Amino acid sequence: MMTKRVFTILLFTFVTISSRSQEKRTINNSPKLVVGIVVDQMRYDYITRFYDRFGEGGFKRMINEGFNCKNNHFNYVPTYTGPGHASVYTGTTPQNHGIISNHWYNKFEKKMVYCASDPSVKAVGSDSDMEQMSPHRMKTTSIADQNRLHTQLKGKTIGIAIKDRGAILPAGHSANGAYWFRGKNEGKWITSTYYRNELPDWVNKFNASGQATSYFKEWNTLYDISTYVESGDDLNEFEGGYEGKKTATFPYDLAKLKDQNSGYDILKSSAYGNSLTADFAIAAIEGEQLGADAVTDFLTVSFSSTDYVGHNFGVNSKEIQDTYLRLDKDLERFFDTLDKKVGKGEYTVFLTADHGAVHVPSYLKSVKIPAGYYDSEGVKERVEELLKEKFKVDGIIENVSNNQIFFNYEVLDKNSINAEEVQKTLAHFILQQKQIDKVFTRNQLQTTNFTSGLAALIQKGFNQKRSGDVIVVHDPAVISYSKTGSTHGSGLTYDTHAPLLFFGQGINKGSTTKETHITDIAPTISALLGIAFPNGATGEVLPFVLE
Structure with a gap:
């Protein structure tokens, strides 16, 4: 007959084994794919300004099914694209990762250098000498690098963006591939010999499909322009516009305007550049078989056209509103593809920005808000x-x-x-x-x-x-820039306040107004995956984000 003491020992052993088994399942329960999304030049208030116009499957899906950090900021200056992308993925600031700007003066070489330029490599997919790129100027590892190391290089990393720096810096040093868009008269996605000597078949197939050319069409508002009450007048004196069109007003015939605006480069500065990026990212999921097995892969995607449109038309323009409404639909079809190809609940996504942007100072001055040009x-x-x-x-x-x-x-x-x-x-x-x-x-x-x-x-x-x-x-809202369009770079809230959304496997549902920083993203994803932090990380894990 079992004594009370023996029963207690057996019960304790069962509970311990069960607890350890549960702990093992939790530790090893990593998503099949992590997708990092950076929306270039996205101010946090774009979410709140345009929220009622968004559909249910894009930004709203991330907010409703995931976690929204409403008070997220860049914790360094300058707030530019190169430093922003590097800081998101390394979990530290330019003080440590070394990407101090997009271009900076190299006091040792006595010349200006570009954050992703590398004369030791060549372009693949283009003959241009302007496309010699790699991440060699970034001094620390990215979260994607750490995942590669943790999985003994079994986990893939692919970086994608229209801008080369938006593809290269997030993917890190050990990526399987980084692809960016070569405009001008080429209209192709390319890479460099840092990654490989030939484009993979799926990229060649995409380039040959004519998808980029298909966007040489009219860009008009997605909905009736009279309903775009969340943005300023379409005709005003604060926007740049395109060469060959007298006014910066809808609609824009991109096929007609392309020859005066550097060919395929006009797509970059239209809402269709984001659609083309989503097309290519969807092709990468299939072409690289991302998330197809139990080993975690990384896909980094930067939507660059929001920045080009913001610089050209400003943060209060009808063009920027339409760009975000269209991006919302692109995100929806991208998430639908992840559901089908990887599996709903089998992947994790975060979405943030690389910086915000200031209202056009000439507009601010017109409404008596202090601003100016330096x-x-x-x-x-x-x-x-x-x-x-x-x-x-x-x-x-x-x-x-x-x-x-x-x-x-x-x-x-x-x-x-x-x-x-x-x-x-x-x-x-x-x-x-x-000033x-x-x-x-x-x-x-x-x-x-x-x-x-x-x-x-x-x-x-x-x-x-x-x-x-x-x-x-x-001074606040004082910039060295043209009198039309927006820019960024300061430590003021219009440049530092950026969205931070998480959703998918391992993510809580909810929101917080607690201050978080852009450098917290990489440590939080590291904790989710149970891997080492990037080697220069200074950010903190956000425990309220994780289940």
Whole structure:
């Protein structure tokens, strides 16, 4: 007859084994596919402004079935495309991953460099010398790299975007492929020899299908334009438009306008560029057999055309509204494809942006909101005159770019000029200029630990080896740009506040107004997959997002 003590031991053993079994199932229960989506230049308020116009299967599906981080921000400056994509996937800021801008001055090579350029590789699918690209300038691993390492390279990674940097930086260093769109007179998806020496059959098949050419058609509003009450007047003086059309107003005959607007490049700056990206991403799921087995794969997709349209027409335009309503439908068919090919509940998706954008300053001024345009060339001339007068020598300034001033240290050394003295002289002088809000020096950023405010954002975007010697911050809504269209780059909320949506396997349903950061995405996905964080990650896991 079983004693009470024996029964207790057996019960404890059963519960322990059951618990361990459940723990093992939970740890190993990774999705078949992780899809990371970056919508280029997407402000958070595009979700709320256009919410009632969205269908049920795109943005709303992510919100209703997943988790919405409503107070998500970039925690560094500058807010540009290259740093944004790198920060989303590495879980850290330019201070560590080294992508300090789209283009920056390389003080060692004495020239401007591009964040994805690599002269050691060649384009595949195009003969253009402009398409020599790789991720070699990014110093840390991405979440996709870590998944590759964790799965002994069995898990695939494919990166896709119209912009090369939007495809390359998210996919990381060890990707199986990254593909971007070559416009001009070619209209093809291409890659580089960093990844492979020939395009795979599925890419060649897609390029030969004529899908890109099919979008040379009329771009009119998806719905009656009179119902687009969430955006400004169609005819106004704050938009750029296309060459060959007198007004920036619907409709646009893209077939007629293409020859005056760099051929296939006109698709990039229309809503159809996103549709073409969705087409290609859907082809990649089938062509690469992504999510076809139990080993987790990664697909990174960046919708770049939202940025081109925003730069051209501005954040309050009918064009930007139509672009997002059409993107919503593209997301719906993309998610429907994932349901069919990978399986509903078998994949995980996150969606965010690489930066936001400011309202067109000329529009803001018209409604009496402080804004303006900064004459960077004029200030550069005054700065050079000041230094020549004070230090009695020419050539102290080597480069001015990205609101940073780089010194020529050969000139400083030759003339026994103290760099810190030059920093202080410039900081004091520049701060007296109109439309300047703040100035930071290299010495400040290297010797002071800023923990809050704009200073902390500047510091997290400052890379000791690659950044300049003096950093200039403009007044709110003051930009160096044309009088039409929107841009970005600041540490103000119109540039930092970006959407962050999760849905799919392992994701809770809900929302939060707790502040989250763009660098939290990679650690959170790492925790979901049970893999090592990217090697430079500084973000935190968002436990309320995960089941």
